[in-house]
Amino acid sequence: MRIALALALLPALIAPAVAASIDGEVAQGALVTGIAAPGERIAYDGRELHIAPDGRFVLGLGRDATGNLTLDVTGPAGKTTLSRAITPREWQIQRIDGLPDKKVNPDPEGLKRIEAERARIKAARAVDRVAFDWEAGLQWPAKGRISGVYGSQRILNGEARQPHLGLDVAVPEGTPIAAAAPGVVTLAEPDLYFTGGTIIIDHGAGVQTLYAHLSRVDVLVGQSVRAGDVIALSGKTGRVTGAHLHFGLAWYGLQLDPAPLLPAQ
Numbered sequence: 219m220r221i222a223l224a225l226a227l228l229p230a231l232i233a234p235a236v237a238a239s240i241d242g243e244v245a246q247g248a249l250v251t252g253i254a255a256p257g258e259r260i261a262y263d264g265r266e267l268h269i270a271p272d273g274r275f276v277l278g279l280g281r282d283a284t285g286n287l288t289l290d291v292t293g294p295a296g297k298t299t300l301s302r303a304i305t306p307r308e309w310q311i312q313r314i315d316g317l318p319d320k321k322v323n324p325d326p327e328g329l330k331r332i333e334a335e336r337a338r339i340k341a342a343r344a345v346d347r348v349a350f351d352w353e354a355g356l357q358w359p360a361k362g363r364i365s366g367v368y369g370s371q372r373i374l375n376g377e378a379r380q381p382h383l384g385l386d387v388a389v390p391e392g393t394p395i396a397a398a399a400p401g402v403v404t405l406a407e408p409d410l411y412f413t414g415g416t417i418i419i420d421h422g423a424g425v426q427t428l429y430a431h432l433s434r435v436d437v438l439v440g441q442s443v444r445a446g447d448v449i450a451l452s453g454k455t456g457r458v459t460g461a462h463l464h465f466g467l468a469w470y471g472l473q474l475d476p477a478p479l480l481p482a483q
């Protein structure tokens with residue numbers, strides 16, 4: 219009996235205590251933050267996370283993430299894991315009609331353009347800066363009625379398409395658009411096929427925000443911005459039926475829901 223008890227306790231004795239912790243809700247589409255103890259290194263999904271001087275780290279969970287979020291923690295006493303269940307969410311269905319057919323079913327020329335643009339977006343999203351501007355949190359890039367939420371299943375002109383992976387804010391054309399957090403511009407394009415005038419700002423450690431359908435882009439790639447700086451004017455460029463801002467949040471290109479991080483309007 220004594221031996222059995224000792225054996226049962228053995229894993230607890232061998233596994234070092236985890237000092238790292240995860241903050242807030244661990245849900246589908248969430249930007250998850252946590253704190254590591256001094257000397258700890260944290261890895262998620264095979265990637266070592268950049269840890270801020272104050273110990274904070276950040277990672278993202280995709281719209282369709284399931285099961286557990288498991289972090290590999292390496293501390294002075296050895297390796298262990300920190301695990302939390304991922305809360306599932308329900309997604310809306312959004313039907314949008316009246317889009318130009320070539321924006322739903324692009325012709326060969328359109329497909330060629332889309333492919334070239336995807337490569338530029340991918341390069342901007344691959345930026346990996348050891349910076350912690352994301353710790354400032356997010357502010358609204360523009361205020362207005364929310365006309366589209368993250369995660370909704372989209373039916374465009376009656377055809378099922380990719381889910382909507384951002385937040386749509388209904389603002390009239392020409393509304394000033396502000397940087398949601400401090401950072402460095404990694405993409406500034408006047409007119410992409412789907413997203414029209416598009417800006418991506420990198421906030422360090424893989425965290426980026428995206429601003430789309432802009433009528434005017436007022437920043438250049440490599441430019442540093444502060445939170446609240448006007449970077450563009452809103453518009454209705456790309457695949458849209460009317461003027462609005464599409465606001466996106468990503469972690470190493472994995473698109474997340476910005477809504478839980480924004481203050482009340």
Ligand SMILES: [Zn+2]
Pocket residue numbers: 366382384385386463464465
């Ligand atoms: Zn949108």
